[in-house]
Amino acid sequence: MREIVMDTETTGLDPYDGHRIVEIGGVELIGHMPTGRTYHQYINPKRSMPKEAFDVHGISEEFLADKPLFEDIAQEFLDFCGDATLVIHNASFDMKFLNAELEWCKKPLLPMDQALDTLAIARRRFPGSPASLDALCRRFGIDNSNRELHGALLDSEILADVYLELIGGRQPGLVLDGAQQVTKVSGDTDSWRPEPRPNPLPSRLSEKEKAAHAAFVETLGEDALWAKS
Template structure:
């Protein structure tokens, strides 16, 4: 079993080194690329105003984050949730850049880029030359994103988790694991190991099969091995 953390941020703008700040962080725990239901989420006081153009993207204003904790107050809990596991994000360099800028302000180390898994890069590899925004991927994988009227870190994480499952084949692996568990449960509940029973065709079934292959041109059953 392997753990990873999928996360997203919302910010006051696009320039972490130009004074823009993080106003929301959401993260979802994954095991074997599947969500476990364990979530980290918080709004953050950016200690500056939120420009109108940013509010049009994520729908949040300065009033929404007034009185919320500052980044320094949530950093330790966020890092504890991240632990040392891989970090998954869509356009991950953007989110890593903002968190690194926030960590630098409080004297903490930047995130290790070796931990980065960028779902945008994965999508571009799988669908080269096609739109690979989160909305486009949701449409492609038939994931309902009707609630996404504006950017929202927690909702975006939940949608991205579904997209990530599709990009990595995680849903199929999850089904395989569930099937394997069911088989083991049935075996456990059975009274001892089952004795194999050979299946023998009846004379009528053999005759019907012979009549069927007589109608075929060069049937494989007639080829010499």
């Protein structure tokens, strides 16, 4: 199963108020495992960048001036997505912008049922709890210290880790062979193979819990299975 964990950055909140996409980032998963293949593109929005958007993204009009227009990258973007499930946090927002841009350049729209909303998943799993990307990173112990400004590719990479935790980590794939590596042959997506998580998530056991476990094992005697290294 192929999925693209995706994020967009925009000049504002509504494309039909004249706002545009300025950045798209995507991370490919196969069988719930990152393949190492990504998509990243800055886009010239053909409009001024509001100060509040610059404050959030840190992207200036000058930086975007020589970047391609959305219509110039639309087909490449659609080719990358293919029929993969699009995993997006607050999917209705990003899909509205993406489909507005695709409509304006007369390209096929992305069906809403192609998107999987991690915000909705988080709200179902943790009702009443904060469900922002930052809040979910804190819940799952995922390092987002580099997220001082919003960036589409960085946010996609972080969301990929969050998504895998929301669906139960890497258990669905039951990947037990640590020798699997990323491979690409002739640009064929099916030739990609998943790789292990590069940095293990930190242990959720406290030092107090570890000490209590060690003390309990000592009471079982030297022949106890847990006492053997």
